[in-house]
Every structure is written in structure tokens, then in C-alpha cells.
Amino acid sequence: MEQVLELSYALDTFYFLMAGALVMWMAAGFTMLEAGLVRSKNTTEILAKNVGLFSIASLMYMLVGYNIMYGDGVNSVIPGLSFLLGADNTTAAVVAGGEDAPYYSNLADFFFQVVFVATAMSIVSGAVAERMKLMSFFVFAIAMTAVIYPVQGFWTWGGGFLSELGFSDFAGSGIVHMAGAAAALAGVLVLGSRKGKYGPNGEVRAIPGANMPLAALGTFILWLGWFGFNGGSQLQISTVENANAVAMIFVNTNLAAAAGVIGAMIISRIMFGKVDLTMILNGALAGLVSITADPLSPTPLSAAVIGLIGGMLVVFAILIMDKKLRIDDPVGAISVHGIVGIWGLIAVVFNNADATIGAQLIGIVSIFAWVFIASLIVWFIIKAVMGVRVSEEQEYEGLDQSECGMEAYPEFGKK
Template sequence: MEAVTEMKYALDTFYFLVSGALVMWMAAGFAMLEAGLVRAKNTAEILTKNIVLYAVACIMYMIVGYNIMYGDGVNSVIPSLSFLLGGDNTVEEVLAGGEDAPYYSNMSDFFFQVVFVATAMSIVSGAVAERMKLWAFLAFAVVMTGFIYPVQGFWKWGGGFLDGLGFLDFAGSGVVHLAGATAALAGVLLLGARKGKYGPNGEVNAIPGANLPLATLGTFILWLGWFGFNGGSELKVSDVGEANAVALVFVNTNMAAAGGVVAALITARLLFGKADLTMALNGALAGLVAITAEPLAPTPLLATVVGAVGGVLVVFSIITLDKLKIDDPVGAISVHGVVGIWGLLAVTLSNEESSLLSQLIGIGVIFAWVFGTAFVTWLIIKAVMGLRVSEEEEYNGVDLTECGLEAYPEFTSSK
């Protein structure tokens, strides 16, 4: 019996680690997607942001964020504050039996959770692209990953008051995606639009990305990584019931993305008369975000429908934000925010334990907390070092002004 227990512990720990590695690979997906959707003169800078934000997230979450999110808490609203990671489980604790016995390594849990934090911060990167100062962005990353994200994470996944209210969010349509999009929205509102994006009479001028093959590769990487994102959130795989659950989560995740692609492409064709690749890419991501709040309860057909609704929503959301002159170069606020809200509401379609009121409260609380704290943080950074590069620097490209090099020096001019 002890050998079986140890084998299950080892298997679930390994599954957790591999799932975390898949989610970590999503950092590459975000980097490729964003590098493909910005102009050539801003590519090296956004790649720098993506690799450094991942490192910052890991360090801040190790120092303080993980303990805020998963500490005992002063109460269900106020988390506790402590620093650095504790030890791992002993053999005696694992073999103790009962419901309280750990079934995977504490360190595997940290690794799985830290890559989620980096995902939330990656969402911010694309929305503020092409005109934000690199060091202002990285300063915000410190606060977002160390404090803002973990507090609202504690309220749900750390056993806080949102969890007590019955708010359901299986893998993070709200805790990760809505939180990241909300922080991005606060930054974009303070930052303003890129020069030339909007005309004086309300015109919306398209600013094409430099490398659509790269953006497509990034989308496929994100699609792959999402199997770890949602599948790993089942937490176990070492018995028949859990193995079947993980398989269903994988299938539903895949089907939702497929539904999002097809629905977004058809919507774009009806609206624009063309098969818009960028909308199809965002449709895939929208489908994935939509199913993330509840990938286990729906049938594969319903999961496809949930993803398809997300694909339609993201197209209309991108158009609407442009009409409001909210400039988001990669559509991150629409994909992760608007569709994140839809995903949280869609939980009520398949999970009998869900409550529409609880879901609405969770959406409101996450948005209010993240927007308020992010807006104040952005304001402080703006006062201390400024948020936006100069007009000349924006014209020349932030690759040269922030990084001193170009991503495509043989093929492009800085101007």
C-alpha cells in the first residue's frame, strides 16, 4: 500500500511539473504572437519585455507572491504576508493517509502556479506595445506579479471569500485572464493610443504587424500550452476518474479553440468581406480563454459552442474598442478581458453548482481590485519615470531607443 501511495505521489507530481512546463512554453507563444503583431521597429523591445517579465514574475512570486496567494490569511479578505518558500513534504506526511495527506510536491505546486502569474503579466505586454517605456513596464511587472495578482488569487484559489461565495473559475478565465486584461486596460487608458492609429474625424487606421507567420506560430504554441494550463488544473491524474477528467479537459479545451477559430473567421468574413487571419488567431485564443473557467463540466459539443461565442465576441470587442479609441495592438483586452468575462458566465451553462450571482460578484471584485490597484500603480510610475516614450522615439521605434538594436536589421530601416 505504501508503494502504491508513493507511486501516485510521484505520478501526480510529475504530471504537475509537465503541465507547468507546458504553461511556461506559453511564454514563448506570447512572445511570438506579440512580435508578429507589432511593427518591425518594435520587435526586439517586445521580445525583451516577454523574457524579462517571465523572470521578474518568477522572482517576485518566490519572494512574496506565492505566500500571499496560498498563505493562511488574516481572514478571508486580507491575506497574510510572509516571504520565501518553505520546505517540501516528508515521506511520513505523504504516507499518513486521509484527505489531508499531500498528493503532490509543494515545489511542483509553486512551479505550476508561478507560470500562471507570468501568463497574466504577458497579457499586459501586448496591449501597451509600441509606445511604453521598457523600464516603466518592468516596474509595473514587479508590483503586478508580487502583490496585485496574488491578492485576488487568494480570494479564489487560496480559499478566500470569493471561493466561499461559490465563485467558480476552474483554471483562470477570471483569476488569470480577466486580471491581466484589466491591468492592461488601466495602463492603456493612461498611456494613450499610438501615433497615427486614430484620425481627427474618428477614422481607425490599421497598423499591420510585421510578421504574421510568427503570430500564427505563437498562436499554435499557446494552443499547445493551454493543455497544461487547463489539464494541469485538474491537479491529479493517478486514478481512473481523474485520468478520464483530464482527458475530457483536453478534448474540451481543443474543441473550444476550434470553435473560436471558425466563428471568428466567419464573423470577419461577414463584416469585412475578407478572411482576416488576425481575427482567426484571436478567435482561437478567445475560444481557449472562454473554456478555461469550466473545461470539465461541458460536453465537447457545448465546449465548441462556448468557444464559438468567444470567437464572435472577440471580433466585435476589437471593433468596439477601436471606436472608443482604446488602442490595443494585439487585441489582448478583448481576448482575455471581454471573453474572460464570457467564460465565467458560461460556467452556469454546464456546472450545476454554479450561481450567476456568484459569478457576477467574482467578475466585479476581480475587475475592481485589479483596475484600482493597477491604475494607481501606473500613475505612480508615470509620476516617477513616465510611461510613454517621446514622439521621436516612437517614430524611430522602441527597438533602437530602448534596446539599441533591431530585430530585422538586414531587411528594415528604423524609420
């Protein structure tokens, strides 16, 4: 029996780590997607930003963020404060059996969670692209990954008041994606739009990205990584029940993404008369965000419908953000992860009998309000102390030179 428990522990730990590695690979997806959707003069800065934010997230979550999110709270609203990671499980604790026996490594859990907080921060990166100071972004990343994200994570996955209310978010449509979008929205409002994006007479000017192959590659990398994002959230795979659940999660995740592409394709073809590649890429991500709140309960057909609606919704959301609200989001991150994240949380009640619309709405409002207000305060402090926006001349020349001192494509346009 002891050997069976040890083998099960090893298998679940290995699965957890590999799922985390897939989610870490999503950092490459966000990097390539953003690099493809910005102008070539801002590519190096995007690359530096994404490598930097992942590193900051890893260190800050190790120092304090993980303990805020999963430590003992003062109460169900206010988390506790402690530092660094504790010891891992002993063999004796594993083979003791029973309901309280650990079934995977504590450090595997940390690794899996840290790549989630980095994902939330990656969402902010694309929304503020092409006009934010690099160091100001990194300072915000410290606050986001050390405190802002972990506090709302404590309310939900950490056993806080939203968990007690019955709020349901299996893999993070709200906890990760909507939270990242809320922080991004606060940053964009403080930052303002890119120069030339909106004309004096109210016209909206398109600013095309430089590299559509990179954007498509980034989307496929994210699609692949999402199997770890959702599948790993099952936490176990060593029993028949859990193995079947993981298989269902993989199938539903894939179908929602595929249906999201079709939904965005249909709407863009109807509205623009053409199939807009950027919209269908965002449609895939919208389908993925939609199903993330509950990829296990729906049937495959229901998962496809959820993704289809998400893919349709994101096209309208992007257009409203851009043309009506004049919120300049170069990659559509606020729409994909925020608006569609809300849809994903609401969609949970259609397939999960334990979820209630009341608890879902309270969760949506609580997470969004906390992250948005806290982020807005931090952004304003950063603006007052060191500024958040590059000069007009630096923006015109591109952030690659002013922030990084090198070009991503040094031979571009040269003989």
C-alpha cells in the same frame, strides 16, 4: 500500500511539473504572437519585455506573491504576508494517507502557479506595445506579480471570500485572463494610443503587424500550452477518475479553440468580405479563454458552442474597443482575455450545477475592480516618478533602438 502512495505522489507531481512546463512554453507563444503583430521596429523590445517579465514574475512570486496567495489570511478578504518558500513534503506525511495527506510536491504547486502569474503579466505586454518605456513596464510587473495578482488569487484559489461564496473558475478565465486584461486596460488608459492611430477627424487607421507567420506560430504555441494550463488544473492524474477528467479537459479545450476559429472566421467574412487572419488567430485564443473557466463539466458539443460564441464575440469586442472606444490595443489582448474572459465565467453556470450566476457576477466585479483600480494607481505613480511613455521621436524611430540599442532585422531593407 506505502509504495502505491509514493508512486501516486510521484506520478501526480511529475504530471503537475510537465503541465507547468507546457504553460511556461506559452511565454514563447505570447512573445511570438506579439512580435508578429507589432511593427518590425519594435520587435526586439517585445522580445526583451517578455523574457524580462517572466523572470520578474518568477522571482517576485517566490519572494512574496505565492505566500500572499496561498498563505494564512488575516481574514477572508485581507491576505497574510510572509516571504520565501517553505519546506516540501516528507515521505512520512505522504504515506500517512487520509484526506490531509499531500498528493503532490509543494514545489510543483509553486512552479505551476508561477507560470500562471507570468501568463497574466504577458497579457499586459501586448496591449501597451510600441509606446511604453521598457523599465516602466518592468516596474509595473514587480507590483503586478508580487501583490496585485496574488491578492485576488487569495480571494479565489487561496480560499478567500470569493471561494466561500461559491465563485467558480477552474483554470483562470477570470483569475488569470480577465485580471491580466484589467491591468492592461488601466495601463492603456494612462498611456494613450500610438501616434497616428487615430486621425483628427475621428478616422481609425490600421497599423499592420510585421510578421504574420510569427503571429500564427505564437497562436499554435499558445494552443499547445493551453492543454497544460487547463489539464494541469485538474491537479491529479493517478486515478481512473482523474485520468478520465484530464482527457475530457484536453478534448474540450481543443474543441473550444477550434470552434473559436470558426466563429471568428464566419463573423470576419460577413463583416469584411474576407477572412481576416488576425481575427481568426484571436478567435482561437478567445475559444481557449472561454472554456478555461470550466473545461470539465461541458460535453464536447457544449464546449464547442462555448468556444464558438467566444470566437464570434471577440471580433465585435475588438472593433468596439478600436473604433468606438478608441482604446488602442495592438494585439487585441483586452478583448480576448477581458471581454471573453467574462463570457467564460458566465458560461460556467450553463453546465455546472454548483455554480450560480450571482456568485459569478460578484467574482467578475470583485476581481476586475481590484486589479483595475490597483493597477491604475500603480501606473499613475510610475508615470509621476519615471514616466510611462517614450518620446514622440523614439516612438517614430521604434523602441528597438531607443530601449534595446539593436534591431530585430538589421539587414531588412539593406542591400
